[in-house]
Amino acid sequence: MGSKGASGGILVAWDELCWISVEEWIGNHSLSVVLQRVEDASKVFFTGVYGPSLRVEKRRFWEELNVVRDLWVFPWCIGGDFNEIRFVGERSGCRRTTRNMVAFDDFIANHELVDLPLAGARFTWNRGENPKLESWGPPPFRLEIAWLQAPRMEERLGEWWSFLKSEGPLDVVIGRKLRFVKKKLREWVKEKRAFDKNRLRWLESRIGEINFLEGEGNGNSNFREELGRIKAEHNGILLHEKISWRQKSRVKWLKEGDKNTTYFHAMASVRRRGSRxxxxxxxxxxxxxxxxxxxxxxxxxxxxxxxxxx
Known part of the structure; x- marks a missing residue:
């Protein structure tokens, strides 16, 4: 069934080595096919659906499916996008049971259908972000280029490497030292991010104060020198954050001086979802x-x- 405007169409496919198409029926929101098993000539029929999103059309949608059920007496399998949920817990942000939810639940009960359980996600319907899956443990460790640009980082790494004393085969010793350095590096990153966040707030507040004083005619050379130092530090922290997000997003064509990290956030999120x-x-x-x-x-x-x- 072809798409209607922005709405997706319906495609039903089957393995011709196992099934033969006997009959078909096309409605406004559904496509049904009667299939005969090659092995024993038994028949079933499958209905693919793409439910309407408008509430006024949903009643006609259920009526259409009732008609489909009366066409054949064979076992029925139905699937697709119903654009509806049965229970409050199936939709992110849903707070109350609606008439359409009750109608969906009644339809399933009246035709003695079995609603297959959900696997791998919390919701059957979620706007915007993908449903969050269960925790799969800590994320893999990846060294960020921005960390190496911090003052004294090479010296700090050397101190951590030398601090842990270990004996045994060389590969075992190296493995222990790498795990220790990774642990210390993660702790340092967590502390630095918290410090940078608080520092940015103070710097931005101070920049606003100096600009206000100068606007009132109370500025002097000391204020201008302080403003220059503060802006340099402020830009440095933002640049560090931008480099970090650019590496996570693997986008390299924007200029180094661009301080807008929203694009990198979005690209990193896309990569994270694609890697799951x-x-x-x-x-x-x-x-x-x-x-x-x-x-x-x-x-x-x-x-x-x-x-x-x-």
Missing amino acids: IEFLEAEGEKIIDKDEITGVILEFYKKLYSSDGS
Whole structure:
């Protein structure tokens, strides 16, 4: 079914080695296909839906699906975008049960349908940001270029590396030292971000005070010198933040002097969503459960780094 304006269309596909299309029916918001199994000639029918978003059209939507159910007596599978939820907890920010939610729930009950449980997300419907998945543990450690531009950073790294005393095989010693340096670096980054945030507030407040005094005619050379130092420090902190977000977003074509980090925030968020593992396919099976995905990954690397001999 083709799209209508900005609304998406409907596409129903099946494996022709397993199923043969026998009949079809096209409505205003649904597309139904009767399929006959090649193996035993049994029949089912599937309905793909794209529900209307306007409330006044939803009643006609349920009526259309009632008509579809009466067309055939075979087992029925229905799926797609209903543009509706059954319960308050299925939509982010929903606070009350509406008539349309009740109508959706009644439709499922009247036709003895089974609502498949949700997996991998908190909501079936969420505006704007993607639904937040469960915590998958700490994020991977990545060194940021901006950290190395901080004063005394090379000296600080050397002190951390030398501080931890360890004995044993060289690879074990290096691994312990790297983990210790990573831990200390994360602590330093957390403290620095908190300091920079508070420092920016003070600098911006002081810049406003000096500008006000000069506007009132109370400025002098000392104020102008202080303003120059404060602006230089202020720009330095903003530049540090911009470099950090630019690396996270992997966008390199903007000029170094651009202080607007909103674009980099957006690109970094897009990359973070694109890097998330929502499911894995292992040995021909699609896995969506978080614990099962974790187990598959661990087993893969255990086999990869296990030694068969000396």
